[in-house]
Amino acid sequence: MNASKPIIRTWKLHKSFGSHQVLQEVNLNIPEASICAVIGQSGTGKSVLFKTIIGMIPPDGGQVWFKDTELTALPPDKLMAMRKSFGYAFQNAALFDSMTVEENLAFPLKEVLRLKDREAIRKRVSELLTWIELPDIGAKRPDALSGGMRKRVGVARALILRPEVIFFDEPTTGLDPVLSETINNLAVRVRRELGVTCVMITHDIPGAFRIADTIAFLDQGRIIAEGSPAAVARSEHPLVQAFIRISFVDKGVLSL
Numbered sequence: 001m002n003a004s005k006p007i008i009r010t011w012k013l014h015k016s017f018g019s020h021q022v023l024q025e026v027n028l029n030i031p032e033a034s035i036c037a038v039i040g041q042s043g044t045g046k047s048v049l050f051k052t053i054i055g056m057i058p059p060d061g062g063q064v065w066f067k068d069t070e071l072t073a074l075p076p077d078k079l080m081a082m083r084k085s086f087g088y089a090f091q092n093a094a095l096f097d098s099m100t101v102e103e104n105l106a107f108p109l110k111e112v113l114r115l116k117d118r119e120a121i122r123k124r125v126s127e128l129l130t131w132i133e134l135p136d137i138g139a140k141r142p143d144a145l146s147g148g149m150r151k152r153v154g155v156a157r158a159l160i161l162r163p164e165v166i167f168f169d170e171p172t173t174g175l176d177p178v179l180s181e182t183i184n185n186l187a188v189r190v191r192r193e194l195g196v197t198c199v200m201i202t203h204d205i206p207g208a209f210r211i212a213d214t215i216a217f218l219d220q221g222r223i224i225a226e227g228s229p230a231a232v233a234r235s236e237h238p239l240v241q242a243f244i245r246i247s248f249v250d251k252g253v254l255s256l
């Protein structure tokens with residue numbers, strides 16, 4: 001991993017909804033081919049930060065950079081083209097229940113890439129289903145799958161266009177600890193085997209500390225701690241300390 005070279009960078013990113021300042025001058029650096037976990041309390045601006053980075057929500061101020069391109073300076077058509085470099089697996093995986101898993105995965109290939117070659121589409125879909133270790137579910141509908149399987153299909157769909165960065169918004173929320181571990185391990189494989197940068201909003205603090213290269217702690221639209229898990233764990237900010245205590249010390253994982 002080249003820690004000095006961010007693949008995504010935000011500079012003084014600002015977003016308000018009416019008088020509610022949700023993002024306040026957020027400076028975030030995500031190193032290429034890394035796993036970055038974004039943590040913080042509910043309602044603190046994590047999802048808005050993601051949506052602003054990928055261009056779903058226009059910021060009021062500041063910049064978003066993807067490698068050497070300032071996304072916030074692009075006209076809409078160029079931004080749309082650039083968004084193909086990003087995959088997203090959002091909380092409610094948003095799979096179409098009226099389509100089979102195979103059709104769900106084929107959808108972006110047909111609609112975004114305008115691929116017509118059925119055999120090539122089938123091959124790409126089957127390759128990814130094998131990669132997520134669910135090779136036989138192509139003909140099933142998402143509502144016939146377990147929660148953990150749906151999440152993995154959501155990850156496969158986020159990967160189908162071969163993005164350079166994948167954004168996960170709370171991929172483990174609502175899953176039991178064993179399934180959460182499966183999804184965390186999938187993120188590790190996405191980074192290691194595919195070289196794709198993973199940016200992950202998560203409430204699974206032990207999981208984040210285990211798999212992430214960098215952690216950004218967001219509070220009320222500001223980053224209050226950022227860096228390696230060890231550096232964030234050493235932060236003296238009371239809220240960071242409270243998160244560490246509740247997630248590790250009170251569970252007996254660490255003694256202080």
Ligand SMILES: Nc1ncnc2c1ncn2[C@@H]1O[C@H](COP(=O)(O)OP(=O)(O)O)[C@@H](O)[C@H]1O
Pocket residue numbers: 017022040041042043044045046047048049
């Ligand atoms: N489209 C929107 N319009 C108005 N307010 C919004 C919108 N999206 C998010 N918010 C508000 O911004 C704040 C941060 O939301 P969010 O980023 O979703 O929090 P979280 O950290 O839980 O992901 C919340 O108070 C939310 O109500």
Ligand SMILES: [Mg+2]
Pocket residue numbers: 046047048169
């Ligand atoms: Mg959220």
